[in-house]
Amino acid sequence: MTKPRSPQQDSASARVRRDERSLRRGLTLDAALREFLRHPSPWxxxxxxxxxxxxxxxxGDWQPTDALVPAVMLAAFPVFEWIVHVTVLHWRPRRLGPIPIDSELARKHREHHVDPRNIPLIFIPTxxxxxxVVLLVALAAFAFPRTGLGLTFLITITVLGLTYEWTHYLIHTDYKPKHSLYRAIWRNHRHHHYKNEHYWFTVTTSGTADRLFGTHPDPATTDTSPTARNLHPA
Incomplete structure:
Protein backbone atom coordinates (compact mmCIF):
# COMPACT_ATOMS: atom_id res chain seq x y z
CA MET A 1 0.00 0.00 0.00
CA THR A 2 1.39 3.39 -1.01
CA LYS A 3 2.04 5.72 1.89
CA PRO A 4 -0.04 8.94 1.56
CA ARG A 5 2.00 12.02 0.67
CA SER A 6 2.10 14.87 3.17
CA PRO A 7 0.95 18.39 2.18
CA GLN A 8 4.60 19.50 2.53
CA GLN A 9 5.75 16.84 0.05
CA ASP A 10 3.00 17.82 -2.40
CA SER A 11 3.98 21.48 -2.06
CA ALA A 12 7.66 20.70 -2.65
CA SER A 13 6.85 18.53 -5.68
CA ALA A 14 4.67 21.28 -7.15
CA ARG A 15 7.46 23.80 -6.64
CA VAL A 16 9.97 21.54 -8.40
CA ARG A 17 7.55 21.05 -11.33
CA ARG A 18 7.05 24.82 -11.60
CA ASP A 19 10.82 25.37 -11.62
CA GLU A 20 11.26 22.70 -14.33
CA ARG A 21 8.58 24.35 -16.48
CA SER A 22 10.30 27.71 -15.95
CA LEU A 23 13.61 26.26 -17.14
CA ARG A 24 11.99 24.90 -20.28
CA ARG A 25 10.41 28.28 -21.05
CA GLY A 26 13.50 30.25 -20.04
CA LEU A 27 14.12 30.82 -16.33
CA THR A 28 11.78 33.29 -14.62
CA LEU A 29 12.99 35.75 -12.00
CA ASP A 30 10.74 34.05 -9.46
CA ALA A 31 12.37 30.66 -10.03
CA ALA A 32 15.83 32.27 -10.10
CA LEU A 33 15.19 33.95 -6.75
CA ARG A 34 14.09 30.69 -5.15
CA GLU A 35 17.33 29.04 -6.22
CA PHE A 36 19.36 32.08 -5.12
CA LEU A 37 17.92 31.83 -1.61
CA ARG A 38 18.93 28.18 -1.30
CA HIS A 39 22.58 29.20 -0.95
CA PRO A 40 24.34 30.49 2.20
CA SER A 41 25.96 33.60 0.74
CA PRO A 42 22.78 35.73 0.31
CA TRP A 43 21.63 34.82 3.82
CA GLY A 60 20.48 57.70 15.11
CA ASP A 61 22.94 60.62 14.95
CA TRP A 62 22.29 61.28 11.26
CA GLN A 63 24.78 63.69 9.64
CA PRO A 64 25.62 64.78 6.06
CA THR A 65 28.51 62.31 5.90
CA ASP A 66 25.94 59.51 6.11
CA ALA A 67 24.95 60.45 2.56
CA LEU A 68 28.51 61.07 1.40
CA VAL A 69 29.85 57.61 2.35
CA PRO A 70 27.35 55.64 0.20
CA ALA A 71 27.82 58.05 -2.71
CA VAL A 72 31.62 57.63 -2.67
CA MET A 73 31.38 53.84 -2.25
CA LEU A 74 28.88 53.52 -5.09
CA ALA A 75 31.08 55.58 -7.41
CA ALA A 76 34.20 53.60 -6.47
CA PHE A 77 32.62 50.13 -6.57
CA PRO A 78 33.18 49.40 -10.30
CA VAL A 79 36.89 50.14 -9.89
CA PHE A 80 37.05 48.10 -6.66
CA GLU A 81 35.29 45.21 -8.39
CA TRP A 82 37.75 45.35 -11.31
CA ILE A 83 40.81 45.41 -9.02
CA VAL A 84 39.57 42.47 -6.93
CA HIS A 85 38.74 40.45 -10.05
CA VAL A 86 42.16 41.05 -11.63
CA THR A 87 44.41 40.82 -8.57
CA VAL A 88 42.56 38.41 -6.24
CA LEU A 89 40.28 36.20 -8.32
CA HIS A 90 42.76 35.82 -11.19
CA TRP A 91 45.72 35.38 -8.86
CA ARG A 92 48.31 33.05 -10.38
CA PRO A 93 49.31 30.41 -7.77
CA ARG A 94 52.79 30.97 -6.37
CA ARG A 95 55.07 29.37 -3.82
CA LEU A 96 57.22 30.91 -1.13
CA GLY A 97 59.69 28.07 -0.71
CA PRO A 98 57.56 25.07 0.29
CA ILE A 99 54.55 27.26 1.16
CA PRO A 100 51.84 27.65 -1.54
CA ILE A 101 50.33 31.14 -1.81
CA ASP A 102 46.86 30.69 -3.20
CA SER A 103 43.62 31.90 -1.61
CA GLU A 104 40.31 30.04 -1.50
CA LEU A 105 38.79 32.83 -3.60
CA ALA A 106 41.35 32.29 -6.38
CA ARG A 107 41.02 28.48 -6.28
CA LYS A 108 37.23 28.57 -6.41
CA HIS A 109 37.30 31.17 -9.17
CA ARG A 110 39.46 28.92 -11.32
CA GLU A 111 36.91 26.14 -10.76
CA HIS A 112 34.18 28.61 -11.69
CA HIS A 113 35.88 29.29 -15.03
CA VAL A 114 36.13 25.55 -15.72
CA ASP A 115 32.37 25.15 -15.16
CA PRO A 116 30.60 28.54 -15.27
CA ARG A 117 27.16 26.88 -14.92
CA ASN A 118 27.99 25.14 -11.63
CA ILE A 119 25.75 27.22 -9.36
CA PRO A 120 27.54 26.75 -5.98
CA LEU A 121 30.78 27.98 -7.57
CA ILE A 122 29.10 31.24 -8.61
CA PHE A 123 28.84 32.47 -5.02
CA ILE A 124 31.53 33.82 -2.70
CA PRO A 125 32.84 30.79 -0.75
CA THR A 126 31.20 30.57 2.69
CA VAL A 133 31.92 39.75 7.32
CA VAL A 134 33.95 39.70 10.55
CA LEU A 135 36.50 42.05 8.97
CA LEU A 136 33.80 44.43 7.73
CA VAL A 137 32.08 44.51 11.12
CA ALA A 138 35.45 45.29 12.74
CA LEU A 139 36.04 48.11 10.23
CA ALA A 140 32.57 49.50 10.90
CA ALA A 141 33.22 49.41 14.64
CA PHE A 142 36.75 50.81 14.79
CA ALA A 143 37.69 52.61 11.54
CA PHE A 144 35.11 55.40 11.64
CA PRO A 145 34.85 58.43 13.94
CA ARG A 146 31.17 57.76 14.66
CA THR A 147 29.32 54.52 15.32
CA GLY A 148 26.52 55.68 13.06
CA LEU A 149 28.89 56.35 10.19
CA GLY A 150 30.46 52.91 10.60
CA LEU A 151 27.00 51.33 10.41
CA THR A 152 26.22 53.40 7.30
CA PHE A 153 29.37 51.93 5.73
CA LEU A 154 28.31 48.42 6.73
CA ILE A 155 24.82 48.88 5.27
CA THR A 156 26.26 50.18 2.00
CA ILE A 157 28.87 47.44 1.58
CA THR A 158 26.34 44.68 2.29
CA VAL A 159 23.85 46.17 -0.20
CA LEU A 160 26.65 46.24 -2.79
CA GLY A 161 27.59 42.68 -1.85
CA LEU A 162 24.04 41.41 -2.31
CA THR A 163 23.82 43.26 -5.62
CA TYR A 164 27.05 41.62 -6.78
CA GLU A 165 25.97 38.12 -5.72
CA TRP A 166 22.53 38.42 -7.33
CA THR A 167 23.86 39.91 -10.59
CA HIS A 168 26.69 37.39 -10.90
CA TYR A 169 24.35 34.50 -10.12
CA LEU A 170 21.68 35.65 -12.57
CA ILE A 171 24.19 36.08 -15.41
CA HIS A 172 25.17 32.43 -15.09
CA THR A 173 21.59 31.09 -15.06
CA ASP A 174 19.23 30.50 -17.98
CA TYR A 175 17.38 33.76 -17.28
CA LYS A 176 17.11 35.66 -20.55
CA PRO A 177 17.90 39.41 -20.55
CA LYS A 178 14.78 41.47 -21.18
CA HIS A 179 16.09 45.01 -20.75
CA SER A 180 18.98 46.77 -22.46
CA LEU A 181 20.91 47.63 -19.27
CA TYR A 182 20.93 44.07 -17.94
CA ARG A 183 21.58 42.71 -21.45
CA ALA A 184 24.75 44.84 -21.64
CA ILE A 185 25.92 43.65 -18.20
CA TRP A 186 25.07 40.03 -19.11
CA ARG A 187 26.95 40.23 -22.42
CA ASN A 188 30.00 41.87 -20.81
CA HIS A 189 30.50 39.09 -18.26
CA ARG A 190 29.67 36.33 -20.74
CA HIS A 191 32.47 37.62 -22.97
CA HIS A 192 34.86 37.26 -20.03
CA HIS A 193 33.96 33.59 -19.55
CA TYR A 194 33.41 32.43 -23.12
CA LYS A 195 35.49 34.81 -25.25
CA ASN A 196 38.64 35.93 -23.47
CA GLU A 197 39.46 35.88 -19.73
CA HIS A 198 41.92 38.76 -20.10
CA TYR A 199 39.13 41.30 -20.68
CA TRP A 200 35.68 42.34 -19.37
CA PHE A 201 36.36 42.06 -15.64
CA THR A 202 33.39 44.03 -14.32
CA VAL A 203 30.26 42.15 -13.21
CA THR A 204 27.64 44.62 -11.96
CA THR A 205 28.17 47.21 -14.69
CA SER A 206 28.46 46.97 -18.46
CA GLY A 207 32.18 47.74 -18.43
CA THR A 208 32.65 51.11 -16.72
CA ALA A 209 35.98 50.19 -15.12
CA ASP A 210 36.96 48.03 -18.10
CA ARG A 211 36.82 51.09 -20.33
CA LEU A 212 38.87 53.03 -17.78
CA PHE A 213 41.60 50.37 -17.62
CA GLY A 214 41.59 49.37 -21.29
CA THR A 215 40.05 45.91 -20.89
CA HIS A 216 36.91 46.51 -22.94
CA PRO A 217 37.89 45.71 -26.56
CA ASP A 218 35.55 45.12 -29.47
CA PRO A 219 34.54 41.44 -29.15
CA ALA A 220 34.34 41.14 -32.93
CA THR A 221 38.06 41.86 -33.28
CA THR A 222 39.21 40.03 -30.13
CA ASP A 223 40.67 36.54 -30.36
CA THR A 224 38.89 33.75 -28.51
CA SER A 225 41.25 32.62 -25.76
CA PRO A 226 42.05 28.90 -25.49
CA THR A 227 42.44 29.30 -21.70
CA ALA A 228 39.17 31.06 -20.86
CA ARG A 229 37.98 27.84 -19.22
CA ASN A 230 41.39 26.90 -17.80
CA LEU A 231 43.08 29.82 -16.08
CA HIS A 232 46.85 29.73 -15.62
CA PRO A 233 47.56 26.35 -17.22
CA ALA A 234 50.91 24.85 -16.28
Missing part, protein backbone atom coordinates in the same frame (compact mmCIF):
# COMPACT_ATOMS: atom_id res chain seq x y z
CA UNK A 44 24.97 35.64 5.45
CA UNK A 45 25.15 39.01 3.71
CA UNK A 46 21.42 39.65 4.22
CA UNK A 47 21.50 38.96 7.97
CA UNK A 48 24.48 41.30 8.32
CA UNK A 49 22.59 43.97 6.38
CA UNK A 50 19.46 43.66 8.54
CA UNK A 51 21.51 43.79 11.75
CA UNK A 52 23.40 46.87 10.52
CA UNK A 53 20.16 48.56 9.48
CA UNK A 54 18.52 47.94 12.86
CA UNK A 55 21.65 49.18 14.63
CA UNK A 56 21.77 52.30 12.45
CA UNK A 57 18.16 53.19 13.25
CA UNK A 58 18.74 52.69 16.98
CA UNK A 59 21.94 54.76 17.03
CA UNK A 127 34.44 30.32 4.68
CA UNK A 128 35.95 33.34 2.95
CA UNK A 129 32.71 35.32 3.17
CA UNK A 130 32.43 34.61 6.92
CA UNK A 131 35.91 36.01 7.46
CA UNK A 132 35.07 39.04 5.29
Missing amino acids: LIGVTLVAALIGRILV KTLSAL
Whole structure:
Protein backbone atom coordinates (compact mmCIF):
# COMPACT_ATOMS: atom_id res chain seq x y z
CA MET A 1 0.00 0.00 0.00
CA THR A 2 1.39 3.39 -1.01
CA LYS A 3 2.04 5.72 1.89
CA PRO A 4 -0.04 8.94 1.56
CA ARG A 5 2.00 12.02 0.67
CA SER A 6 2.10 14.87 3.17
CA PRO A 7 0.95 18.39 2.18
CA GLN A 8 4.60 19.50 2.53
CA GLN A 9 5.75 16.84 0.05
CA ASP A 10 3.00 17.82 -2.40
CA SER A 11 3.98 21.48 -2.06
CA ALA A 12 7.66 20.70 -2.65
CA SER A 13 6.85 18.53 -5.68
CA ALA A 14 4.67 21.28 -7.15
CA ARG A 15 7.46 23.80 -6.64
CA VAL A 16 9.97 21.54 -8.40
CA ARG A 17 7.55 21.05 -11.33
CA ARG A 18 7.05 24.82 -11.60
CA ASP A 19 10.82 25.37 -11.62
CA GLU A 20 11.26 22.70 -14.33
CA ARG A 21 8.58 24.35 -16.48
CA SER A 22 10.30 27.71 -15.95
CA LEU A 23 13.61 26.26 -17.14
CA ARG A 24 11.99 24.90 -20.28
CA ARG A 25 10.41 28.28 -21.05
CA GLY A 26 13.50 30.25 -20.04
CA LEU A 27 14.12 30.82 -16.33
CA THR A 28 11.78 33.29 -14.62
CA LEU A 29 12.99 35.75 -12.00
CA ASP A 30 10.74 34.05 -9.46
CA ALA A 31 12.37 30.66 -10.03
CA ALA A 32 15.83 32.27 -10.10
CA LEU A 33 15.19 33.95 -6.75
CA ARG A 34 14.09 30.69 -5.15
CA GLU A 35 17.33 29.04 -6.22
CA PHE A 36 19.36 32.08 -5.12
CA LEU A 37 17.92 31.83 -1.61
CA ARG A 38 18.93 28.18 -1.30
CA HIS A 39 22.58 29.20 -0.95
CA PRO A 40 24.34 30.49 2.20
CA SER A 41 25.96 33.60 0.74
CA PRO A 42 22.78 35.73 0.31
CA TRP A 43 21.63 34.82 3.82
CA LEU A 44 24.97 35.64 5.45
CA ILE A 45 25.15 39.01 3.71
CA GLY A 46 21.42 39.65 4.22
CA VAL A 47 21.50 38.96 7.97
CA THR A 48 24.48 41.30 8.32
CA LEU A 49 22.59 43.97 6.38
CA VAL A 50 19.46 43.66 8.54
CA ALA A 51 21.51 43.79 11.75
CA ALA A 52 23.40 46.87 10.52
CA LEU A 53 20.16 48.56 9.48
CA ILE A 54 18.52 47.94 12.86
CA GLY A 55 21.65 49.18 14.63
CA ARG A 56 21.77 52.30 12.45
CA ILE A 57 18.16 53.19 13.25
CA LEU A 58 18.74 52.69 16.98
CA VAL A 59 21.94 54.76 17.03
CA GLY A 60 20.48 57.70 15.11
CA ASP A 61 22.94 60.62 14.95
CA TRP A 62 22.29 61.28 11.26
CA GLN A 63 24.78 63.69 9.64
CA PRO A 64 25.62 64.78 6.06
CA THR A 65 28.51 62.31 5.90
CA ASP A 66 25.94 59.51 6.11
CA ALA A 67 24.95 60.45 2.56
CA LEU A 68 28.51 61.07 1.40
CA VAL A 69 29.85 57.61 2.35
CA PRO A 70 27.35 55.64 0.20
CA ALA A 71 27.82 58.05 -2.71
CA VAL A 72 31.62 57.63 -2.67
CA MET A 73 31.38 53.84 -2.25
CA LEU A 74 28.88 53.52 -5.09
CA ALA A 75 31.08 55.58 -7.41
CA ALA A 76 34.20 53.60 -6.47
CA PHE A 77 32.62 50.13 -6.57
CA PRO A 78 33.18 49.40 -10.30
CA VAL A 79 36.89 50.14 -9.89
CA PHE A 80 37.05 48.10 -6.66
CA GLU A 81 35.29 45.21 -8.39
CA TRP A 82 37.75 45.35 -11.31
CA ILE A 83 40.81 45.41 -9.02
CA VAL A 84 39.57 42.47 -6.93
CA HIS A 85 38.74 40.45 -10.05
CA VAL A 86 42.16 41.05 -11.63
CA THR A 87 44.41 40.82 -8.57
CA VAL A 88 42.56 38.41 -6.24
CA LEU A 89 40.28 36.20 -8.32
CA HIS A 90 42.76 35.82 -11.19
CA TRP A 91 45.72 35.38 -8.86
CA ARG A 92 48.31 33.05 -10.38
CA PRO A 93 49.31 30.41 -7.77
CA ARG A 94 52.79 30.97 -6.37
CA ARG A 95 55.07 29.37 -3.82
CA LEU A 96 57.22 30.91 -1.13
CA GLY A 97 59.69 28.07 -0.71
CA PRO A 98 57.56 25.07 0.29
CA ILE A 99 54.55 27.26 1.16
CA PRO A 100 51.84 27.65 -1.54
CA ILE A 101 50.33 31.14 -1.81
CA ASP A 102 46.86 30.69 -3.20
CA SER A 103 43.62 31.90 -1.61
CA GLU A 104 40.31 30.04 -1.50
CA LEU A 105 38.79 32.83 -3.60
CA ALA A 106 41.35 32.29 -6.38
CA ARG A 107 41.02 28.48 -6.28
CA LYS A 108 37.23 28.57 -6.41
CA HIS A 109 37.30 31.17 -9.17
CA ARG A 110 39.46 28.92 -11.32
CA GLU A 111 36.91 26.14 -10.76
CA HIS A 112 34.18 28.61 -11.69
CA HIS A 113 35.88 29.29 -15.03
CA VAL A 114 36.13 25.55 -15.72
CA ASP A 115 32.37 25.15 -15.16
CA PRO A 116 30.60 28.54 -15.27
CA ARG A 117 27.16 26.88 -14.92
CA ASN A 118 27.99 25.14 -11.63
CA ILE A 119 25.75 27.22 -9.36
CA PRO A 120 27.54 26.75 -5.98
CA LEU A 121 30.78 27.98 -7.57
CA ILE A 122 29.10 31.24 -8.61
CA PHE A 123 28.84 32.47 -5.02
CA ILE A 124 31.53 33.82 -2.70
CA PRO A 125 32.84 30.79 -0.75
CA THR A 126 31.20 30.57 2.69
CA LYS A 127 34.44 30.32 4.68
CA THR A 128 35.95 33.34 2.95
CA LEU A 129 32.71 35.32 3.17
CA SER A 130 32.43 34.61 6.92
CA ALA A 131 35.91 36.01 7.46
CA LEU A 132 35.07 39.04 5.29
CA VAL A 133 31.92 39.75 7.32
CA VAL A 134 33.95 39.70 10.55
CA LEU A 135 36.50 42.05 8.97
CA LEU A 136 33.80 44.43 7.73
CA VAL A 137 32.08 44.51 11.12
CA ALA A 138 35.45 45.29 12.74
CA LEU A 139 36.04 48.11 10.23
CA ALA A 140 32.57 49.50 10.90
CA ALA A 141 33.22 49.41 14.64
CA PHE A 142 36.75 50.81 14.79
CA ALA A 143 37.69 52.61 11.54
CA PHE A 144 35.11 55.40 11.64
CA PRO A 145 34.85 58.43 13.94
CA ARG A 146 31.17 57.76 14.66
CA THR A 147 29.32 54.52 15.32
CA GLY A 148 26.52 55.68 13.06
CA LEU A 149 28.89 56.35 10.19
CA GLY A 150 30.46 52.91 10.60
CA LEU A 151 27.00 51.33 10.41
CA THR A 152 26.22 53.40 7.30
CA PHE A 153 29.37 51.93 5.73
CA LEU A 154 28.31 48.42 6.73
CA ILE A 155 24.82 48.88 5.27
CA THR A 156 26.26 50.18 2.00
CA ILE A 157 28.87 47.44 1.58
CA THR A 158 26.34 44.68 2.29
CA VAL A 159 23.85 46.17 -0.20
CA LEU A 160 26.65 46.24 -2.79
CA GLY A 161 27.59 42.68 -1.85
CA LEU A 162 24.04 41.41 -2.31
CA THR A 163 23.82 43.26 -5.62
CA TYR A 164 27.05 41.62 -6.78
CA GLU A 165 25.97 38.12 -5.72
CA TRP A 166 22.53 38.42 -7.33
CA THR A 167 23.86 39.91 -10.59
CA HIS A 168 26.69 37.39 -10.90
CA TYR A 169 24.35 34.50 -10.12
CA LEU A 170 21.68 35.65 -12.57
CA ILE A 171 24.19 36.08 -15.41
CA HIS A 172 25.17 32.43 -15.09
CA THR A 173 21.59 31.09 -15.06
CA ASP A 174 19.23 30.50 -17.98
CA TYR A 175 17.38 33.76 -17.28
CA LYS A 176 17.11 35.66 -20.55
CA PRO A 177 17.90 39.41 -20.55
CA LYS A 178 14.78 41.47 -21.18
CA HIS A 179 16.09 45.01 -20.75
CA SER A 180 18.98 46.77 -22.46
CA LEU A 181 20.91 47.63 -19.27
CA TYR A 182 20.93 44.07 -17.94
CA ARG A 183 21.58 42.71 -21.45
CA ALA A 184 24.75 44.84 -21.64
CA ILE A 185 25.92 43.65 -18.20
CA TRP A 186 25.07 40.03 -19.11
CA ARG A 187 26.95 40.23 -22.42
CA ASN A 188 30.00 41.87 -20.81
CA HIS A 189 30.50 39.09 -18.26
CA ARG A 190 29.67 36.33 -20.74
CA HIS A 191 32.47 37.62 -22.97
CA HIS A 192 34.86 37.26 -20.03
CA HIS A 193 33.96 33.59 -19.55
CA TYR A 194 33.41 32.43 -23.12
CA LYS A 195 35.49 34.81 -25.25
CA ASN A 196 38.64 35.93 -23.47
CA GLU A 197 39.46 35.88 -19.73
CA HIS A 198 41.92 38.76 -20.10
CA TYR A 199 39.13 41.30 -20.68
CA TRP A 200 35.68 42.34 -19.37
CA PHE A 201 36.36 42.06 -15.64
CA THR A 202 33.39 44.03 -14.32
CA VAL A 203 30.26 42.15 -13.21
CA THR A 204 27.64 44.62 -11.96
CA THR A 205 28.17 47.21 -14.69
CA SER A 206 28.46 46.97 -18.46
CA GLY A 207 32.18 47.74 -18.43
CA THR A 208 32.65 51.11 -16.72
CA ALA A 209 35.98 50.19 -15.12
CA ASP A 210 36.96 48.03 -18.10
CA ARG A 211 36.82 51.09 -20.33
CA LEU A 212 38.87 53.03 -17.78
CA PHE A 213 41.60 50.37 -17.62
CA GLY A 214 41.59 49.37 -21.29
CA THR A 215 40.05 45.91 -20.89
CA HIS A 216 36.91 46.51 -22.94
CA PRO A 217 37.89 45.71 -26.56
CA ASP A 218 35.55 45.12 -29.47
CA PRO A 219 34.54 41.44 -29.15
CA ALA A 220 34.34 41.14 -32.93
CA THR A 221 38.06 41.86 -33.28
CA THR A 222 39.21 40.03 -30.13
CA ASP A 223 40.67 36.54 -30.36
CA THR A 224 38.89 33.75 -28.51
CA SER A 225 41.25 32.62 -25.76
CA PRO A 226 42.05 28.90 -25.49
CA THR A 227 42.44 29.30 -21.70
CA ALA A 228 39.17 31.06 -20.86
CA ARG A 229 37.98 27.84 -19.22
CA ASN A 230 41.39 26.90 -17.80
CA LEU A 231 43.08 29.82 -16.08
CA HIS A 232 46.85 29.73 -15.62
CA PRO A 233 47.56 26.35 -17.22
CA ALA A 234 50.91 24.85 -16.28
